[in-house]
Amino acid sequence: xxxxxxxxxxxxxxxxxxxxxxxxxxxxxxxxxxxxxxxxxxxxxxxxxxxxxxxxxxxxxxxxxxxxxxxxxxxxxxxxxxxxxxxxxxxxxxxxxxxxxxxxxxxxxxxxxxxxxxx
Numbered sequence: 570x571x572x573x574x575x576x577x578x579x580x581x582x583x584x585x586x587x588x589x590x591x592x593x594x595x596x597x598x599x600x601x602x603x604x605x606x607x608x609x610x611x612x613x614x615x616x617x618x619x620x621x622x623x624x625x626x627x628x629x630x631x632x633x634x635x636x637x638x639x640x641x642x643x644x645x646x647x648x649x650x651x652x653x654x655x656x657x658x659x660x661x662x663x664x665x666x667x668x669x670x671x672x673x674x675x676x677x678x679x680x681x682x683x684x685x686x687x688x
Contacts, residue, residue: 577685582667583616585609585678589671592681594625600659600685605633605667607651608682613675616648618656621664628666631656651679659685 577600583592597603607616620631632644633654648654656665667681 575687577687579682579684581680582683583669583679583681585680586614586669587611587675587678588669589614590669592666592668594621594664594666595683595685596663597656597659597665597685598663599687601688602659603656603665603683603685604636605654605656605665605681605683607648607654607667607679609651609677609679611675611677611679613671613673614649614679615670615672616679616681617668617670618646618648618654619666619668620656620662621666622662625664625666628668631662631665660688 580595618633619628630646632646633656635643636653
């Protein structure tokens with residue numbers, strides 16, 4: 570299996586949010602994989618990874634590999650801290666998003682950017 574050398578543009582899924590938000594979607598129709606980057610100074614929020622096969626009409630949880638967990642490569646469906654998260658199997662999906670859920674009184678703001686590896 571070859572390594573893709575074609576990358577899609579970086580898309581901002583969440584832009585300095587400080588409360589619950591669905592955010593934007595990343596179109597992964599022609600992608601083999603995608604990476605999501607969570608950054609910022611924040612607490613009291615959880616980022617949940619969701620994917621769709623019907624262009625965002627229905628969203629379901631999907632797990633990503635936490636890239637900082639090497640060499641064990643832990644899979645997770647949500648994140649409570651900054652990092653890079655890899656969606657390996659994008660091929661049957663056509664959209665991914667990073668939904669933010671707030672708990673208690675969130676502080677700070679987080680940003681989620683994403684990029685797809687195109688087939």
